[in-house]
Amino acid sequence: MMDIIITVLTSGATTTAVIALYRHFLSRNIESYKNELLYDLQRKVHDFQLYSNKKHExxxxxxxxxxxxxxxxxxxxxxxxxxxxxxxxxxxxxxxxxxxxxxxxxxxxxxxxxxxxxxxxxxxxxxxxxxxxxxxxxxxxxxxxxxxxxxxxxxxxxxxxxxxxxxxxxxxxxxxxxxxxxxxxxxxxxxxxxxxxxxxxxxxxxxxxxxxxxxxxxxxxxxxxxxxx
Structure with a gap:
């Protein structure tokens, strides 16, 4: 009986740890993706401004x-x-x-x-x-x-x-x-x-x-x- 309780408790603790770890990496990936999108947007805006200025010229x-x-x-x-x-x-x-x-x-x-x-x-x-x-x-x-x-x-x-x-x-x-x-x-x-x-x-x-x-x-x-x- 005691073995079953230990197994359940251990399994629950492991699941919680895995979920926490998953959320941590997911958060990092989302933040990285947001930074990539922001960089790409800034680059495109910069390119567009260069093109716009050149077009006027x-x-x-x-x-x-x-x-x-x-x-x-x-x-x-x-x-x-x-x-x-x-x-x-x-x-x-x-x-x-x-x-x-x-x-x-x-x-x-x-x-x-x-x-x-x-x-x-x-x-x-x-x-x-x-x-x-x-x-x-x-x-x-x-x-x-x-x-x-x-x-x-x-x-x-x-x-x-x-x-x-x-x-x-x-x-x-x-x-x-x-x-x-x-x-x-x-x-x-x-x-x-x-x-x-x-x-x-x-x-x-x-x-x-x-x-x-x-x-x-x-x-x-x-x-x-x-x-x-």
Whole structure:
């Protein structure tokens, strides 16, 4: 009888000890799991903040580059409007122009000769030189801007990516059309087309500004663009 009582008491004591030990380890595991969750959450919040800050920075740079490129395109496509101004160049203004720009000597000689013989052709020659140099500068800027929008796709939403795509396509089309101006049989039609494209470009830039502002103000971080380069 005594053996049975001892066995029962011992069994009860053992069970209590096991339960206490189990609770101890369970508590430790829960605490460890909570710490892991907290660490993971803090890491994700930190990563998100880094991404958020970088997204703000990238959007500002994308908009700045596209906007500046637009302005340069407008300037180069408005060069034809300065034609009459070149005709009225004084000899000093002509000398200053030739000294400031990288003009081939053969072109300098021809322009100086035309100054005395035919100012209309002189103005046309100056127009061609300025247009040629400016066009190459703007084309380089356009390509650089397009490359930047491609390199930052990971930060762009689908809407922003779509607008960037339309803007860069529009910029390329404007320069392509304007490049045909000199040889175009209908110069007015060419310039009208350029003007229409410029108006569309202004609208797209405003759409991009609104889209970026909306996203950054509400913290939009949905699926980023998958556009290829």
């Amino acid at each position: 990238i959007y500002a740079e994308i908009y700045k580059q596209l906007y500046l490129c637009n302005n340069e395109i407008k300037l180069v496509t408005a060069i034809y409007k300065q034609f009459e101004y070149y005709i009225n160049y004084t000899q000093k203004e002509l000398e200053d122009f030739l000294n400031e720009r990288k003009v081939l000597q053969i072109e300098k000689d021809e322009i100086k000769r035309l100054f005395s013989t035919d100012k209309g052709k002189m103005a046309e020659k100056i127009h061609d030189i300025i247009g040629r140099d400016k066009f190459l500068e703007v084309e380089k800027l356009r390509i650089k801007t397009y490359q930047f929008t491609c390199e930052t796709l990971i930060y762009q939403s689908e809407e922003v990516d779509s607008l960037c795509d339309k803007i860069t396509d529009n910029q390329a089309e404007i320069l392509k059309v304007f490049n045909k101006y000199k040889v175009s049989p209908n110069k007015k039609q060419t310039l009208d087309c350029v003007e229409t494209l410029n108006v569309e470009l202004d609208g797209l830039i405003k759409d991009l500004q609104r889209a970026m502002q909306n996203e950054l103000s509400i913290g939009y971080y949905g699926n980023e663009s998958k556009r290829g380069t």
